[in-house]
Amino acid sequence: MNAPRPLKSTRLESKAFLLLLVGVTLAFGWVLWPFYGAVFWGVVMAILFYPLYRRLLHVLKQRRNTAALLTLVVILVLVILPTVLVVATLVREANVVYQRIQSGELNIPLYLAQVYEALPRWVTELLDRAGLGNLTEIQERVTASLRQISQFVATQALSIGQNTLNLFVGFFVMLYLMFFLLRDGAGLARRIREAVPLNGDHKRELSAKFATVVKATVKGNVLVALAQGALGGIAFAVLGIHAPLLWAVLMALLSLLPAVGAGLVWGPVALYFLVTGSVAKGAILVAYGVLVIGLVDNLLRPVLVGKDTKMPDYVVLISTLGGMALFGLNGFVIGPVIAAMFMAVWDLFGVERTQAVQWMDGGRSVTAEVPAPIPPAIKQEDGPAPPSAS
Known part of the structure; x- marks a missing residue:
């Protein structure tokens, strides 16, 4: 009859295998990085x-x-x-x-x-x-x-x-x-x-969250960018500004930044018109930028991006900026995805912790028979259950 394997050896093998798993995963990521x-x-x-x-x-x-x-x-x-x-x-x-x-x-x-x-x-x-x-x-x-x-x-x-x-x-x-x-x-x-060694419900929720955020971020940001770029390019062409397509693409790229994007292009142009005497052109561009181009961002982005991702606008803005700073143009998707997964994981952790506390409180009330009375002066809200009176 074979002797049972030592528990210490089993733990050592598990740690070694986990280290091997992490190592080959990082190596594979390194190979794919280019x-x-x-x-x-x-x-x-x-x-x-x-x-x-x-x-x-x-x-x-x-x-x-x-x-x-x-x-x-x-x-x-x-x-x-x-x-x-x-x-x-x-x-x-x-x-x-x-x-x-x-x-x-x-x-x-x-x-x-x-x-x-x-x-x-x-x-x-x-x-x-x-x-x-x-x-x-x-x-x-x-x-x-x-x-x-x-x-x-x-x-x-x-x-x-x-x-x-x-x-x-x-x-x-x-x-x-x-x-x-x-x-x-x-x-x-x-x-x-x-x-993935996680709870089945957690895995389903996280995978669904990942797919939802990717779809909402790409579709929402791309549609907003196309709309703002096209509207801005049309305005620039009507006002006789040279290379309207160039400025339209620039506005589309900058519109990936919520709230401030396209205004970084049409704003200085409108200011130049106003201070150099072309007041009518400047006023038209300001009104068009605020009421048309800006309205697209204010109406479409919350519906297409924020509604599905369920993230506040400031989180979307900060994560987009940080993602683009780290990953370039790809960051406008990577940043919000990381932020959404961060919020989802912490929400799950909070739910698990609340359920664990409720379960412990429920178990304590069931197992305790007749708690001894505690004077109000030394009553504790948290801590171990008082001993049972016998």
Whole structure:
């Protein structure tokens, strides 16, 4: 008869296996890190378009490969190709603006001088007290900043040209991953849930929360960005502002920041119109920005983002800013997802703790027979139950 294994050895093996599990998981994440953007967006797109895949799967009588391939074609046509066309047009307009700045046709220091001269006296006095009254120094700083921005843009363009192969590889990885996540995603998610050592109810709630936040954040922020960018671009085109598509895309990107995004573009332009004598254009742009562009953010974002994620606006703003600071453009999804999971986990912890306290209180009242009376002066609300009277 074999002797039982020592308990100490069993614990040591469990710790060693747990250490091995953490190590290989971190190593796998390290291997995937160069393509984390492609993997991340592959997962996001699979989550967003999974309902479409399920419908196609039903129509095609459970032909999983065909349904996944057709869903991938829909993603290419509706999402990826329009994005590529907009980016190509944006690069062309950005190059035109850069050429105009280099040639002096677009003279930023001159525009600053016009704005400064049109400011009221009390504003210029405040600027003098703040050390911003030296217009020549400000122009030099702005020129230096524009030069640095131009160098950065040129460097990034060169880097993109040199890393074309990496872009194509990342694009292929994203499409390849989307196909298999659509086809086998349900089984993979089930295996992950089974492997995670948590309570079944907790796992279901956290997985549902993750999918809900991803859908709400991407759909809500993208729809708000598209709406604000399009409305801003139309206004700029009507007012005769050069490169309206460039400013529209810039407003769309900045609108990912709740409450303040698009105003960082149309606000300075409206101010320039007002102080340089184009009062009608400035007033129209201010009214349009506040009542139309701003109204889109105030109405759509709480409905599309805050309602489903059940997060306050300030949490969405802070998590979006922090996510974009850490992860770049991908952070507008990663940040709110982390914040939502943080709140969900702490809510579950609070519920568990409350239930545990209630259970302990209930057990105490059942097991105690006849508690001995405690004088009011030494009565304790918390602590061990008083001994039973015998």
